[in-house]
Amino acid sequence: MSTIRASVHGAPASAGPMPKAAHTGAISVRHLNFYYGSHQVLFDNTLEIPGRSVTAIIGPSGCGKSTHIRVYNRIYEMYRGQRCTGEIFLDGENILGSSVDLIELRRRIGMIFQAPAPFPMSVFDNVAYGLRLHYQLPRSELVDRVEDALKGAALWDEVEAKLHHPGTALSGGQQQRLCIARALAVEPEVLLMDEPTSAVDPVGTAKIEELVQRLKERLTVVIVTHNMQQAARISDRTAFFFEGRIVETGETTALFTNPSKKQTEAYITGRFG
Amino acid sequence: MPFGRSKRASMGLPLSKTGVRRGDALFHGAAVAAAALVPVLMAGLFVELAYGSRLSLEKFGFGFLVSAAWNPVTGNYGAASSIYGSLVSTAMALIIAIPLSLFIALFLVELAPPRLARPVSGAIELLAAIPSIIYGMWGLFVLAPFLADHVEPALQAAFGHIPVIRALFAGPPMGIGMLPAGLILALMVLPFTTALMRDVLQLVPPVLKEAAAGMGSTTWEVFRKVMIPYGRRGLIGAGFLGLSRAIGETMAVTFVIGNSHSISASLLASGNTIASTLANEFTEASDPLYLSALIELGLVLLVMTFLFQVAGHLWLSRLGRKTGGGQ
Ligand SMILES: Nc1ncnc2c1ncn2[C@@H]1O[C@H](COP(=O)(O)OP(=O)(O)OP(=O)(O)O)[C@@H](O)[C@H]1O
Ligand SMILES: [Mg+2]
Numbered sequence A: 001m002s003t004i005r006a007s008v009h010g011a012p013a014s015a016g017p018m019p020k021a022a023h024t025g026a027i028s029v030r031h032l033n034f035y036y037g038s039h040q041v042l043f044d045n046t047l048e049i050p051g052r053s054v055t056a057i058i059g060p061s062g063c064g065k066s067t068h069i070r071v072y073n074r075i076y077e078m079y080r081g082q083r084c085t086g087e088i089f090l091d092g093e094n095i096l097g098s099s100v101d102l103i104e105l106r107r108r109i110g111m112i113f114q115a116p117a118p119f120p121m122s123v124f125d126n127v128a129y130g131l132r133l134h135y136q137l138p139r140s141e142l143v144d145r146v147e148d149a150l151k152g153a154a155l156w157d158e159v160e161a162k163l164h165h166p167g168t169a170l171s172g173g174q175q176q177r178l179c180i181a182r183a184l185a186v187e188p189e190v191l192l193m194d195e196p197t198s199a200v201d202p203v204g205t206a207k208i209e210e211l212v213q214r215l216k217e218r219l220t221v222v223i224v225t226h227n228m229q230q231a232a233r234i235s236d237r238t239a240f241f242f243e244g245r246i247v248e249t250g251e252t253t254a255l256f257t258n259p260s261k262k263q264t265e266a267y268i269t270g271r272f273g
Numbered sequence B: 001m002p003f004g005r006s007k008r009a010s011m012g013l014p015l016s017k018t019g020v021r022r023g024d025a026l027f028h029g030a031a032v033a034a035a036a037l038v039p040v041l042m043a044g045l046f047v048e049l050a051y052g053s054r055l056s057l058e059k060f061g062f063g064f065l066v067s068a069a070w071n072p073v074t075g076n077y078g079a080a081s082s083i084y085g086s087l088v089s090t091a092m093a094l095i096i097a098i099p100l101s102l103f104i105a106l107f108l109v110e111l112a113p114p115r116l117a118r119p120v121s122g123a124i125e126l127l128a129a130i131p132s133i134i135y136g137m138w139g140l141f142v143l144a145p146f147l148a149d150h151v152e153p154a155l156q157a158a159f160g161h162i163p164v165i166r167a168l169f170a171g172p173p174m175g176i177g178m179l180p181a182g183l184i185l186a187l188m189v190l191p192f193t194t195a196l197m198r199d200v201l202q203l204v205p206p207v208l209k210e211a212a213a214g215m216g217s218t219t220w221e222v223f224r225k226v227m228i229p230y231g232r233r234g235l236i237g238a239g240f241l242g243l244s245r246a247i248g249e250t251m252a253v254t255f256v257i258g259n260s261h262s263i264s265a266s267l268l269a270s271g272n273t274i275a276s277t278l279a280n281e282f283t284e285a286s287d288p289l290y291l292s293a294l295i296e297l298g299l300v301l302l303v304m305t306f307l308f309q310v311a312g313h314l315w316l317s318r319l320g321r322k323t324g325g326g327q
Helices: A002-010 A065-072 A102-108 A123-134 A139-152 A156-162 A172-185 A202-215 A228-234 A252-257 A262-268 B021-052 B054-060 B080-111 B114-129 B132-159 B178-202 B206-214 B219-248 B251-256 B274-284 B288-323
Strands: A027-036 A039-049 A054-058 A082-090 A109-112 A190-194 A220-224 A237-242 A245-251
Touching: A027 A065, A039 A065, A039 A082, A039 A245, A054 A065, A054 A228, A065 A082, A065 A190, A065 A220, A102 A109, A102 A123, A109 A172, A109 B206, A123 A139, A123 A172, A139 A156, A139 A172, A156 A172, A172 A190, A172 A202, A202 A220, A202 A228, A228 A252, A237 A252, A237 A262, A245 A252, A245 A262, A252 A262, B021 B054, B021 B288, B054 B288, B080 B114, B080 B178, B080 B219, B080 B274, B080 B288, B114 B178, B132 B178, B132 B251, B178 B219, B178 B251, B206 B219, B219 B288, B251 B274, B274 B288
Parallel strands: A054 A220, A054 A237, A109 A190, A190 A220
Antiparallel strands: A027 A039, A027 A082, A237 A245
């Protein structure tokens, strides 16, 4: 990641992103309620996510984990009838405010989905997608940034020779890391991951987990997972969701070894979900 | 549903080995026979047309394709004006209809609230069901006078002073000719291409659109940079289907094109197409050479359609190799 930073500072101020020192990607969710039409699925979610850390979101199927993180980048707004109340602060700014620039917000908060979603274009164009969208870079810098992002996503060695092959021709795990590279290329402060390894084989999963560990040095990762071991392995903090409410949050080790709520204990010891 | 847990892959149960083979062979044979029928019919059609046009083929040879002469009195026939008219009217139709259908399809799939999308979709399908003779009559009685009184004079006023382009709008505004033919064809092609493009765009996985929007794309950028590339094979296919329909359309064009065997640069001038010539003159073809020339026109249309389809397939297979993805 040092290479990415270096290239940023080498860029002309007007053309490249300038991460402000104050932007650590700390998130503070306050009293978040969410509705699908008239059906409320999140109830008064309040959650503190420190910057440059990994937070795991766990809970049984249908408890609202995906819904919760889909509010952070306001992707839910693509659909009619979905709405929320409450506040989410990113580095002190309420991102649910009406004056927020959605495009810039989504540059700052990247999202990785359960199913790898490479765009129907080459590996190179996939990674360059966001760069072309947000900046006007000279070709040589574009090439450098793409390379940096692919290295940042631990994919460079595997795709160096196939940069101009279709992104869809990669393996599932590679596709997922391609999506991570695509998100990283625009230097987000936060990366949201919704079960990013559930469609990936064990080797690919290990690579992504290792990657997440390295990513937290420069951004905030919020990862939804059904895999307790995964949450325990890679996260600093964990939030346990149940029926749309956040039942318990805390240091991952503490939450897993000594849960304070009965529901949490029941879930992590596998009695339901 | 935009998201949720996907089902685990099915377990891949092994098929039982007995009792499959014989039924399979029967089914296989039937399928092959049915599939073989298509090329056999195609070949039969081709041979039949070639045989029917032997008189004309012998007399004019290759010259038939490049001569614009059409004189039943002297027995001199050429297909050039009909081929030209077919190509120009089809090109006009596609130039108008394809971008328009793409936008309507985008509107229906991405922008319109369901309460609006459903009736608009229905109306478009209804448009496809209207018999072409109705389009022809509407073209002759409604569109042509409107063009002659309002649109064509305006076009002449706007472009009449610009060299080269001026030639496109030369001549008296009659409301009959290449322009109304192209417009009518565009209108007739539109419902088909729109419905197909709508179906293609509906197949774009929601996660792909979300991923694109999640990168900070606007709705327009999601459409242009992700949905169109994802669906490009289907979209191109829709375009070629529109092309086949436009080039073969007969009745509506016959009503408004003017039916003269002449090639003119002006879109306001009368012309003809292969299909309209056939519709117009088959009943008049009294001598064998005249009839044979008309049948040869049919042969030319068949070959043209075939070549366009082949070109379409080549284009699609090249696309598939280059970028993958999509359908
Ligand atoms: N588009 C939608 N419209 C209406 N209800 C929805 C929609 N998506 C999700 N829900 C409902 O909202 C609730 C929370 O769903 P959500 O997908 O957030 O759960 P989840 O915790 O991510 O589950 P999973 O672990 O299965 O991914 C569920 O009851 C679900 O049925
Ligand atoms: Mg989910």
